[in-house]
Amino acid sequence: MAAKKQTAQKQPGKHRKPRRLTARTARARTAARSAAGLTAAAAASVGVIADPGSADAAQNRPTTPSQARAEIDRLYQQSERETQDYDQATTRLRALQRRADEDRTRLARGQAALESTRTALGAVAAAQYRTGAFTESFRLAFSGSPDRFLAQAGALNQVTQAEKHVLDQYGRQVRALTADRAAAEAAVARASAEQQRLAQAKDRIRSDLAQAQHLLSSLTAADQVSLEKAGSTTPPASTAPAPDAVAAAVVAFAEAQLGKPYAWGAAGPDAYDCSGLTEKAYAAAGISLPRTTYQQVDVGRRIPVSQLAPGDLVFYYSGRSHVGIYVGGGKIIHAPHPGAPVRYAPLDSMPISAATRPA
Structure with missing residues (x-):
């Protein structure tokens, strides 16, 4: 009996009961296996993509001075095309920026005119309030919702001719201001998109010229003189x-x-x-x-x-x-x-x- 106990002591854990696999542990193991599988798949896909690209790059690399000269000429020609695209985009960007500035100026003028008309409306409204004849037209004009005013002002007819003139002017200015704001926002958006195209064009030009410079530096001095x-x-x-x-x-x-x-x-x-x-x-x-x-x-x-x-x-x-x-x-x-x-x-x-x- 003592021997059996000693054997059991010498081999602790040999007959240890397996730990119960909880739901949380099972989920953790499954997630770990999934992550490992995805990592392996990603590594394999990178390998599949990268190896042929590297092989192509090595295969297409010029190996003689004449090939290098031809490739340098091609890169310079390509960068020239991209430079003209860049110049064209720069011209468009300047025009768009001018348009955006004009739209902003027109927007500021429209806002000032609208405020002037609102001041005139305020004077008429104050007079109506004192006489107890404050109309729904003026309630709409001062509601803070130009859209609501434009939608309903046409149906309001309980106004004098003078009031109608001021309200009509206000409606025209609200419409013009809304259009100017939309035009300004569109011009800014187009200018922003053009700036992004310019940045991309710069990157392409720099890349082509860097490749050309690298190839040029690989030529002998005599070959460089011959090229020029x-x-x-x-x-x-x-x-x-x-x-x-x-x-x-x-x-x-x-x-x-x-x-x-x-x-x-x-x-x-x-x-x-x-x-x-x-x-x-x-x-x-x-x-x-x-x-x-x-x-x-x-x-x-x-x-x-x-x-x-x-x-x-x-x-x-x-x-x-x-x-x-x-x-x-x-x-x-x-x-x-x-x-x-x-x-x-x-x-x-x-x-x-x-x-x-x-x-």
Whole structure:
């Protein structure tokens, strides 16, 4: 008996009764198993998504200098398109902000006029109160509910002609104020949405330019020089004379900007993007151009490349996302891309999509 007791003491818990599984414990275990399952599934799904993406990125990465140059050109062209989209959105945002300011001003004027009319109504109402003839029309006007007043004022006819004039004026002002408030709120909402689009455009441009810069830094110094050989700030050996005073002013302005840096979204005086340069060059000649290449290409008349004269605009790529100023001698002046200043370039250094003579 003692031996059995000793054995039992040496092996405590061997025959311990299992703990009762309460409802709370069961729910906790089930939740833990579910969480573990979801975590595993999420990890597996990330693996499925991430691995092919990484493989594609590695597979598409340029492996030769010529491939790197081609990819850099593609990224610069893409960022140029996005820059024009950004410039266009900036123009829209300014217009929307002006509209919002105008709506706010009109709203403030309407509010002031309404208060003036309410003061006049107050004087009439006070007179009615003193004579004991305070009408329902005035009760509605001072009820604090313009909507209720507008809904019921048309059915009220126990007013004098003078009272009716004041009440009608009040009704018109309430309607105008309501419309102005709605317009102001809509303008602010549109401006806010445009600001969000601008932020997204900035992110895309920065991403493309960062990739281009990374690829550029991976090239040898000789390859980097080769990539930039299509441009120079040195005047060409021969140029054609400008056909008129406007063209001469445009070319003179462009030449004065040579060497200034490119900056996306910039329109001088210290830096430019491509359409910012052309806009300001024509402004110097007294001619207003829209902000973006998409709009500038529709100003003036189209001309064949064979008839280009100094001062004409040359648009590049199928999307017309880049523009330069023809200066004669088979050369243009343009703001190329980040890292490259305003400079001369061969007319055919990029695929031409259109040529125009704005004036």
